[in-house]
Amino acid sequence: xxxxxxxxxxxxxxxxxxxxxxxxxxxxxxxxxxxxxxxxxxxxxxxxxxxxxxxxxxxxxxxxxxxxxxxxxxxxxxxxxxxxxxxxxxxxxxxxxxxxxxxxxxxxxxxxxxxxxxxxxxxxxxxxxxxxxxxxxxxxxxxxxxxxxxxxxxxxxxxxxxxxxxxxxxxxxxxxxxxxxxxxxxxxxxxxxxxxxxxxxxxxxxxxxxxxxxxxxxxxxxxxxxxxxxxxxxxxxxxxxxxxxxxxxxxxxxxxxxxxxxxxxxxxxxxxxxxxxxxxxxxxxxxxxxxxxxxxxxxxxxxxxxxxxxxxxxxxxxxxxxxxxxxxxxxxxxxxxxxxxxxxxxxxxxxxxxxxxxxxxxxxxxxxxxxxxx
Amino acid sequence: xxxxxxxxxxxxxxxxxxxxxxxxxxxxxxxxxxxxxxxxxxxxxxxxxxxxxxxxxxxxxxxxxxxxxxxxxxxxxxxxxxxxxxxxxxxxxxxxxxxxxxxxxxxxxxxxxxxxxxxxxxxxxxxxxxxxxxxxxxxxxxxxxxxxxxxxxxxxxxxxxxxxxxxxxxxxxxxxxxxxxxxxxxx
Numbered sequence: 001x002x003x004x005x006x007x008x009x010x011x012x013x014x015x016x017x018x019x020x021x022x023x024x025x026x027x028x029x030x031x032x033x034x035x036x037x038x039x040x041x042x043x044x045x046x047x048x049x050x051x052x053x054x055x056x057x058x059x060x061x062x063x064x065x066x067x068x069x070x071x072x073x074x075x076x077x078x079x080x081x082x083x084x085x086x087x088x089x090x091x092x093x094x095x096x097x098x099x100x101x102x103x104x105x106x107x108x109x110x111x112x113x114x115x116x117x118x119x120x121x122x123x124x125x126x127x128x129x130x131x132x133x134x135x136x137x138x139x140x141x142x143x144x145x146x147x148x149x150x151x152x153x154x155x156x157x158x159x160x161x162x163x164x165x166x167x168x169x170x171x172x173x174x175x176x177x178x179x180x181x182x183x184x185x186x187x188x189x190x191x192x193x194x195x196x197x198x199x200x201x202x203x204x205x206x207x208x209x210x211x212x213x214x215x216x217x218x219x220x221x222x223x224x225x226x227x228x229x230x231x232x233x234x235x236x237x238x239x240x241x242x243x244x245x246x247x248x249x250x251x252x253x254x255x256x257x258x259x260x261x262x263x264x265x266x267x268x269x270x271x272x273x274x275x276x277x278x279x280x281x282x283x284x285x286x287x288x289x290x291x292x293x294x295x296x297x298x299x300x301x302x303x304x305x306x307x308x309x310x311x312x313x314x315x316x317x318x319x320x321x322x323x324x325x326x327x328x329x330x331x332x333x334x335x336x337x338x339x340x341x342x343x344x345x346x347x348x349x350x351x352x353x354x355x356x357x358x359x360x361x362x363x364x365x366x367x368x369x370x371x372x373x374x
Numbered sequence: 375x376x377x378x379x380x381x382x383x384x385x386x387x388x389x390x391x392x393x394x395x396x397x398x399x400x401x402x403x404x405x406x407x408x409x410x411x412x413x414x415x416x417x418x419x420x421x422x423x424x425x426x427x428x429x430x431x432x433x434x435x436x437x438x439x440x441x442x443x444x445x446x447x448x449x450x451x452x453x454x455x456x457x458x459x460x461x462x463x464x465x466x467x468x469x470x471x472x473x474x475x476x477x478x479x480x481x482x483x484x485x486x487x488x489x490x491x492x493x494x495x496x497x498x499x500x501x502x503x504x505x506x507x508x509x510x511x512x513x514x515x516x517x518x519x520x521x522x523x524x525x526x527x528x529x530x531x532x533x534x535x536x537x538x539x540x541x542x543x544x545x546x547x548x549x550x551x552x553x554x555x556x557x558x559x560x561x
Contacts, residue, residue, distance in 0.1 A: 067448035070478035134395055141405060148417075155419035155492070161478045169479065173419065197394045202384040 015043065022051050026129050026359045029369030031343075035350075035358070042358050045350045047343055052373035060333040065091050065300050065322075066165055068333065073159035075318075075335060076371040079118040081110045081150075082313040083371075084163035087333075089244060090320040091165040094307035094330075095300060102290040103167035104245040109283040110153070110163060112276040113180070116187070117146045118314035119269045119276075122366045126266060127198055129363040130207050135198045142190055145183055152176065165300075167293035177284045184277045191273060199270065208262040212349050212361035215260060222345045225338050226316025227272065228365060231265035233258035238312040250282045262364035269366070272314075301328050315339055315366055335374055339367035420494040421477045424470055424508065427491055428515040434524040435514050436489035439465040446484035449474040462531040464524050468513060472498065472506040 016037045021027040030051035036043040056075065060068035068091075072083035085107055092099065099107075124139030147157040152173055154162035162169045198204055214224070219232040229236055237254040239247045255271035257264035304326040310319045316338025323332040342365040350358040407414055416422070426435045439456035451474050457466040482490055500506065511518040 063448050067446070067480065070448055070476045070480065073476075073478075134391075138398070144405065152417040152419065155417065155421040155479065156477065159476070159478075161476075169483065170419075173417075193394050193397075197391050200387050201391060202380065202387055 022048075026363065027369075028125060028363070028367060029372075031367070031369050031372070033346075033358075033362075035355070037355065040354050042350045042353055042355060045347045045358065047346055049340075049343065049369070049372050052369050054374070056374045057333050057335055060087075061330050064328045065095070065302070065330060068330075069164055070159070070161045072320075073161050074370055075337065075374060076118075076313060076315065076339070076368045077158055078121050078368055079111075079114045079314045080158060080160050081114040081154075081163055082118075082311065083318060084161060085111055085245075086309055086311040086313070086318045086320045088163050088165045089309035089311060090307050090322045091300075091302075093309055094305060094322050094324050095165070095297070095302040097166045097296070098294050099167055099245070100291040100294050101246075101288050102171075103292050103294065105283045105287040106168045106172070106292060107163050108246040108250065109180075109280050109287075110150075110160075110168070112279045112283070113146060113150060114160075115276045115314045116273050117143050117150070119273045120146070122269055122314075122363075123194065123198075123266075123273075126363045126366075127204075129359050130204055132198060132201070132204065135194055138190070138194055138197070142187055145187075149176075149180060149183060152179070164293075166296050167291070169293075171292040180280060180284060184280060188274065188277055191270070195270060199267070205263065207356075207360055208266060208364070210259075211262045211353070211357050212364060213260045214345065214349065218345075218348075219260070223341045224316065224345065225341070226312065226314070227265050227268040228316060228338075228342050228345075230255065231257050231268045232260035238310050238317060242310055244309075244311065246283060247279075249286070250279050252276075252279050252282075262360050265364045265366075299328070301326060313338060315368065315371070316342065318371075335371075337371040337374070339365075339369070340372045343367050343372055416494050416496060418494065420496065421479055421492045423472075423493050423495040423498060424513055425491055425493050426468065426489055426510070426514045428520040428524075433527040434464060435520060436487045437465050437468060438463045438487055438489070439468075440487075442484045442486065443481035443490055446480045448478065448480065449476060451475045452481060457525070458528045458532055460535075462528050462535060464528050465510065466521075466525065468510040470508045470513060472508060473503065 018035050018037060020033040020035055022030040022032040027033065032048040032051070034046040034048060036045070054074070056071050060071050069084055069087055072087045073080040075083045091097070120139045120143040124136040124143070127133075127135035127139070150160055151157045153176060154160040154169070156162075214228065214232045216232045216234050219229050219234060224232070225236070225238075233256060235254060235256050238244075239252075240254055252275045253271075255268045255275065257268055302324045304324055306321065306323045308319060308321045310317055312318075317336065318338060319336040321332070321334040321336070322330050325331045346362060346365065349361050353361065426437055428435050437454075439454055441452075441454060444450075444452040444454065451470050451472070453467070453469050454465045455467040457464050477492070479492070482492060498506075510521050514520040514524075516523075
């Protein structure tokens with residue numbers, strides 16, 4: 001047996017510092033993790049973020065309010081419509097715009113479709129992180145059908161930019177409701193099959209059960225939200241606790257797990273996809289006729305003041321804070337993204353675990369670097 | 375005993391997984407496209423490369439050079455120079471720098487004249503930066519020919535307008551002169 005060569009800069013002969021990323025498939029973007037290893041165990045981990053920093057907050061603040069919407073597509077690019085909704089809501093609040101009822105249903109429908117697409121990415125990439133390639137391919141196949149639907153509605157697959165202040169940019173195309181329903185019918189069946197494929201797999205369970213446990217106290221202390229928080233048994237879903245748009249008029253369950261481990265977060269997301277399908281069906285059924293876009297002021301100069309909008313994006317609480325001084329451009333746009341918060345939990349979660357578990361934990365937090373770095 | 379049970383469970387789950395992968399192997403159509411040989415049918419709402427539609431009836435492109443699209447653009451993609459005036463206005467330069475474009479659709483929504491559209495063309499990649507700079511000749515539906523015809527239509531309309539104006543002015547002057555002459559005769 002050959003002795004392991006001590007790495008340059010390592011503190012003891014058995015310690016080794018490695019850089020995981022910024023170009024590594026399991027970091028889901030350009031994230032660099034500086035990991036100090038003792039053999040196979042992680043002694044400490046320091047996430048280095050900012051590789052994808054584009055100064056989006058400042059870019060949004062340098063433009064008229066309504067031109068900031070396309071920039072939010074580039075925050076959480078896996079769920080662009082949810083980001084569109086957050087900024088639109090903030091602008092509506094600061095400018096006192098009303099959203100027609102039909103537009104509210106269309107927004108919820110689009111957001112839930114994007115939530116499924118985003119969770120399918122999680123499902124696929126998480127399986128790939130753990131080592132199950134088949135589920136990855138299946139998930140992306142389903143997501144492709146969903147992106148085709150988004151493309152038919154908005155004209156773009158990823159950066160949709162279709163939810164705007166005051167409504168939705170257009171109504172549904174002809175025959176869209178049937179197409180969505182047909183997709184959902186097939187999708188739910190597929191989801192059950194994938195569930196059998198992955199959730200029941202003993203290797204997957206061993207890799208995720210009891211790994212990366214986040215206690216409810218810790219989750220709250222860090223400010224976790226979304227599936228990470230609900231996987232730890234804290235029942236907070238902004239669609240329920242602070243409902244917006246058509247959510248108060250839809251029935252759905254908020255999936256909750258108390259274990260707080262990777263498997264719990266995974267199961268919450270899988271169940272959320274089913275609930276999203278339920279919400280989409282309700283929206284299509286109960287959507288009233290009417291306008292898709294409310295009355296818009298020609299020149300938009302909201303009175304001096306501030307507005308804060310909280311939305312539940314697939315990753316958690318995505319909030320946008322706007323400050324107006326009465327001119328056409330906002331003074332400050334601040335994005336409170338869930339991924340950044342969740343990433344800040346990583347160093348504590350991975351201390352003392354094996355490298356492979358670190359990948360499982362990072363994957364289960366489901367961070368998107370576009371929104372971490374902004 | 376526990377080992378045997380977990381082994382049995384693992385075996386069953388592997389069989390289940392294999393059944394699903396097998397069903398996917400035999401019971402499905404292929405969904406992949408052999409890209410350069412097969413092209414996807416994108417939706418009619420697809421937000422691809424821009425074009426300025428040519429209006430055959432009016433013999434011109436619709437754009438009147440009002441710069442509303444340039445003002446609506448978050449990244450300053452559009453520049454234009456106006457040609458003509460009043461009712462008979464268009465552009466003789468209209469440049470879009472797609473290197474900055476987000477394909478956000480805001481310019482199209484801003485246009486009150488339905489003068490800028492997005493096509494379903496989606497192959498935007500090139501090895502040359504200059505290709506992403508679209509001039510009016512590349513943007514106008516019908517190319518340089520359409521631009522030339524628009525120019526001619528506008529010039530003709532302007533000439534006609536000028537001629538009409540001159541004729542009206544001459545008629546007015548004549549009428550005034552006639553009235554003066556009548557006054558002189560009266561005196």
